[in-house]
Amino acid sequence: MSGPFLHAISGTPTAPGGERRHLRFHFIGICGTAMGAVAAMLKDQGHTVTGSDQSVYPPMSTFLEGKGIKTDSGFSADHLPADKDTIIVVGNAISRGNPELEAALDEKRLYLSLPETLKYFFLRQSHNLVVTGTHGKTTTTSLLAWLFQHAGKEPSYLIGGLPKNFTEGCRKQDGKHWILEGDEYDTAFFDKRSKFLHYLPELVIINNVEFDHADIYENLAAIQLSFRRLVRIVPRNGIILVNADDPSALEVVKESPAPLLEVGFGPNAGARIGDVAYFPDRSEFTLFGHRFTVPLSGEFNVRNAAMAVAAAHFYHIPLETLAQGLAAFEGIRRRQDVRGVKNGVTVIDDFGHHPTAIRETLKGLRHQYPGRRLWAIFEPRSNTTRRAVFQQSLPEALGEADGVFVAQVAALEQIAVADRLNPEKVVSDIAAMGKPAHYSANADTIVAGLVPLLQHNDVVVVFSNGGFGGIHEKLLQAI
Incomplete structure (x- = not known):
């Protein structure tokens, strides 16, 4: 490891008052939520920080700009600072073939993961x-x-x-x-x-x-x-x-x-x-x-x-x-987060993407909305729920609702058919429990199919770890 890095993590004073040595950092993949936050903390400590990402847009781009962090859009070897003592922080989403990463490896630059950066600094x-x-x-x-x-x-x-x-x-x-x-x-x-x-x-x-x-x-x-x-x-x-x-x-x-x-x-x-x-x-x-x-x-x-x-x-x-x-705790966004109430129908957003989390969230909503009909909309989007691993347990979990819509597996072309979750089978298993269950490919078709079935006082909870085609706003507009 380079001299500046060792001085910094050991706390060795380099000036009167014992402050740490000034360092330079470059974040590959800086617009990830945690990456941007840690980059900002290092900047606040007086270090020089730059970064790059494939997509640089608000709110993260605005946040980084407000911190005085120069951020390049796209990945290029030219984005690496010329100072070879710069510490390269490599995001979890960055893989071999990334031009900045490849240049850092070719030049034997010092690189750390984000968790290592947190640990050392x-x-x-x-x-x-x-x-x-x-x-x-x-x-x-x-x-x-x-x-x-x-x-x-x-x-x-x-x-x-x-x-x-x-x-x-x-x-x-x-x-x-x-x-x-x-x-x-x-x-x-x-x-x-x-x-x-x-x-x-x-x-x-x-x-x-x-x-x-x-x-x-x-x-x-x-x-x-x-x-x-x-x-x-x-x-x-x-x-x-x-x-x-x-x-x-x-x-x-x-x-x-x-x-x-x-x-x-x-x-x-x-x-x-x-x-x-x-x-x-x-x-x-x-x-x-x-x-x-x-x-x-x-x-x-x-x-x-x-x-x-x-x-x-x-x-x-x-x-x-x-x-x-x-x-006095106020909760967390995307955890049983009410997105709106329209014509007596409550639309809730939840990050749940594991059968246990889905089941327990639905049970919790029963306490929160007693006596009300509960609809669950599920998007198989995580790396695990897109696979057949939970083929048996997902119907049991979603079956806690009074009615269910299941979307198409996200990015299904990335997973072989034999290994892929079968959402139509999930739906048929729920229907066998005597509950309304529907397979519908995307947000638009789900909204079109669900809205005519809704009644005053119904509760709709959307389970997805992504944006799901803006389904929450589309539902609220259509109800």
Whole structure:
């Protein structure tokens, strides 16, 4: 590694006052949400930052411009700064063949992944709380960051969504804690380990461990191996909070060198969630002998809230302060997010793209909208749901709704027919349950088919991890 880099990460003073040495960074793929946020944090620390991306447009282009970060549109070797000590940050979406990456490799430039950049330049000086699991990461991370913020601890945070209590999903603040959403997806083209292995955790939350990311993991055992690796790097003076009701999660912590706290509903939980009550606008529960209210629906969100409370309590935040903070949580965009109400029909946007998340979201919406007819629209768009992995479990999950529309598999030409999800079969399996179910190729045909079926007081929830052809606005205009 180059001299400037070693000076920077070691904190070696290079001038009176002990400030770190000024560095130059270039981000390949800078317009990703996390990439842009970390680039801005480095710029705020006084470093020179440039970047490039295939598509440079608002709001990220405006945000970067406001920070004084020069950003080139498209990828070219000419975009690399001439200074050979520039640290190249390579985004997760960048692969071999990218002209800037190829030039950096040819010239033996120093390059890092985004998680490595966080580790070296931010996380080595802080106490890091890492939230992991197949489901609930974004909600639990947002809750935890807000509880610390409400308690006046000014945490830094990295969240894979936009919490409504904050103005952005990633921010460097003055407190000593970093709260990070720990993704099990791979790090970069050159590092196929999970991102969360770079985050130097002092506290880890493991919400649940299920099969997902079929494009990089062969089976559940492969995912469990990655979580075991995370468990091994938690220091002895740290702690792991694990879902006491998930056998797969309990399996990965069996040989933990760090203390464990099992959080859950069952009798074996060290921190037991009790006296749960659900209301249209909130859920209530008891933990550590204290009553909590969270303005979210369903069992999954109660568990997410309990995990966040237990983690914050480990850092001696008083239970009453945590209760006040929890009650003031405003939620996250694209998590049961009401996009509009038109002629008595409520349209909701949700990021859910795994059968478990879909099922639990629908159950939560039953509490939130009691007695109302619930329609589910699903776009198979993630790398896993486009495959046949969930052919059996998707009908069971979507069957929690009163009626279902399933769209065509996104980018279906990328997956062989034998490996591809069959949405028509999903629909026929739901219809066999006695529920209205329809296959319709795209947003326009779904809107045309659904709107004549809607009645006053119906609730429509759209499940997609993409834009889905602007279906929410099209529905609201057509109703």
